[in-house]
Amino acid sequence: MSELPPLVFQAPVADWGWQIAWFFWFVAIGGGLAVAYWQVRRAAVAFTVFVATALGLLLVFFHLGRWWNMPLVLWELIRAGEFNLGSWMFLGVIILTVHLLLGALAAYAHAEDVGIYPPFGDRVREMTEGALFRGVFAANGVLSVVYSGFLLTQAHGIPLWGTALIPILWLISSAVAAVAVLELFYVLGLVDERVSVAGMKLALGLDALKLIAVLAFLHVSLTAMSAAARAGAEELVSGSLAWLTWGGVIGLGLAVPILLAALMLRYGKSKGLIAVSAVSSLAGVLFLRASVLLAGAWEPLLG
Amino acid sequence: MRLKPGEQPTRRLAHLWNEAACIGCAACVISCTATNNPEMLYRADEGRGGVASNIRRYEGVTAQGRPTLLLNQCAHCDEAPCMKTCPFGAVYRDENGLVRLDSRRCAGCRYCVTSCPYNARWVHPDTGLPMKCMGRGCLALVAAGQKPACVQACPANARDFGDLNDPESSVSRTLRTKRHRTLLPNSGAKPKYFIVEEV
Ligand code: SF4
């Protein structure tokens, strides 16, 4: 291992740690399932997009060090008529708010599936079944996941995050998360078997892609020009965060689901194993986000 | 005064620290806290550790085994990443070329903290505001035509502050005649904190 100067990690200073990882996780689920909704128009999918996006937004709102100042912030923005469209965080607020509204519409359309008959339910249902709504919903889902990746790449103080591999990794793992949720829905009887069978094969392919993307990210970072990126990657591979990488991202997130899928393809499906595999995948998606966040450090200024 | 997009500052105020003249007494570090955040004098900056000051002290050893010291602070970058990323436009440039904060617009997301290549910001534990040079105390001193607190406090004359647009300012003259550098020159931020390497 190379000799590196001591680093200042961002988490103790900026506090972009587990709470932001959970936020990204909810965005991954809400975004991925919005894409799945194109094909799987079920109440459970629509409700989950809405709830995941709402929970994500709540988490990130209360992560703000000055959330109580938001009314004044909004008032000042409107008063001055100045909006920083160059900031991914500002764009993200818009994208996620739109996603929450679209998720709410989709959930509204499925209200009668759970025995609630709201006014204009039929008309909303008709609209959400159309290709236009489903297309916009799916596109905004992709955008919300991509945003959560570019949010990191734009943080110029943290060289580990300065790679386009992060949005790609976020997109692939968001698809993994969406498939895992669909598998859980199958176990719970909320979607039919057809969705689940397609899901298992798709999940295997996505896991393979995710493994390649994770290894590429680690390789690019370990060989980067930046000392902070290299040191962050070394933390992930063999340092204090190695348990997250090998236990969480690779072990739970990839090895367990791949092994279980291989077993089931060979010996037949089991709802119990499907549930274990899906939960394990979802945990891996969270650990991936946490590990990338926690390994972020500033470039050493001395040495 | 907040500059509008595309508007150029009339002055480009900049800091200069002479590493060869500095005796490492940390008078600037403490005077910075005393002038700008006196409530933090007896409280540590829990995030980064050490004194809660807009000046950060780094100590190390060179490849040749010599002890080395670096004092760093916000460089009021000409292409400040913290300004570009702030979602609510709370970070802005004023007519003096200083990068300032409008606390009314700050929600405390700390994007400016992670966007700064120089790790120049710390988060105030009471207000949640991302702190950095210049603080309110120094802004008042500069408005009154004085040098900021760190420059006044330095017993070794290792610090200076002035207008880069004025060729006759003391900082412009020093930069013309003495070897100097900026930190992470490839960061793209165009920092205006200059480290002078000779007395
Ligand atoms: S100018 Fe003022 S705020 Fe900036 S480093 Fe010096 S003392 Fe601190």
Ligand code: SF4
């Ligand atoms: S040094 Fe950091 S905080 Fe200061 S202007 Fe540059 S990017 Fe912003």
Ligand code: SF4
């Ligand atoms: S912490 Fe405040 S100043 Fe910094 S980016 Fe967020 S809103 Fe802007």
